[in-house]
Amino acid sequence: MNYLPKHTSPPFALTVTVTLAALLAACGGGGGGGASGGGSAPPPVIAPGPVVTGGVDINAAWRDYLGAPHTWAMSGKTPDARAFDLSVIMKPGANRSFALTGASGQTIDQSIRFTIAGANPVSSDGTLYFNGASMVGVSTTNGACFGLRGTMPALPGASAVGTSGAMFVLDGNAGCTPNGQKLGTSTYNWSVENDGALTMFCLTTRQENASATPIGSDAYCFEASPAGTLGAKAKFTITRPDGSTITGRNF
Template identity: 55%
Template sequence: MPIAACAALLAACGGGGGGGGTPAGGAFPPPVVSPGPVVATVDVAAAWRDYLTVAHSWKMTGKGSDGRAYELAVDMKPGPTSTFAMTGSSGQTIDQSIRFTIDGATNVNNGTLFFTNDTFIGVASTDGACAPARGAMAALPAAASGGQQGELFILEGYAGCRITGQKLGTTTFSWSVQEDAGVNLFCITSKQQNAEGANIGSEVDCIEATAGGTLGNRAKFTVSRADGQSITGRNY
């Protein structure tokens, strides 16, 4: 499931005396600048760990630029230590179920995420495809404020969970911290390319997060297609 939030600065100029004249010395007072909304820091490393190791369920609804109704439901259920068949690497697991509904018609995508305390190993989906991570995952900060972002990892998809299988495409993941409607959010952005390297779309999934990195129940998503169409939904 990852747009930086920008805080606007509002300036107000002070006035002169009752007669509207120029202040003493012929200079107007400097403008008073009020700060934008304060966005608390989020422990990104802890938020990522919470995402991978704690059972969660989020359901979001919204409408697309095509006017149709959409619903995205995500369920996370921690599993046992296991081996990622494509590379033979052993790690912790969490089962992820994604249900995407368009005007009542539902598409289900289930898979298992493999990871260690230090890095992400890959994803194995129930349709027989696998996506190993390319290289080691970047280190995550213990504190990041709104607007900050960074890299996570790159996944390369293959049919049949074999490196000799048909290449399905590449997805680049990154993290960011955002603020929306007073909610501090830990966000995961994924940018997809097909097997030929053409951009085919992106998705930003954001989850409520405390300063300590504990994830909450409020969440939102935005899906953008290469043709310019987009879908946005939330549960708050």
């Protein structure tokens, strides 16, 4: 069973998205359910959920993600019940020039490791470039770069659970040159979500290939304090265009 995509990987956490999407395709991922029946029975009465309070400083959470060392290790099972482990390691680096545009930015290196029973481990490494809270771009060890399209909007401060907003769009080029082969587009959004008692800062990405065809999405969520400090608890969900998913967490 082949778990590796045949096209160039997209940036940082998205490299995992493509790998796991390929895994889902190979393993027949996803699931579903349904209901049957008819008649005129009234719908069930559902009690309202609890009132949710609190929130997260989005600008501070994003700066913490970019500027602080982190290690998140998550695990789960594939649709055919094989265990997997996924780790994301963030290590702040020096100020450097982004090859695609020549813009200078602060950096943080990201290493992703994915292991699954019965298959070779998968790894992906890249460097994120940013100025303050604004993304500059991403370079990968396979010679691709993903640059910021236009400008990134200012991120808000305190944001309540259930709120969300746009972040930025990255366009990929092979060889880290403007004339390099187009590799597709990734569109990023933020949200604040609850998982039980946890309040989480989430990064969601929608991906398209070079032909503008959707190739899936992913959501990474991290435990976050109201002040935007990210904790050790994390989860992710990868979704293919057909709706099948794979998910993992460490809590």
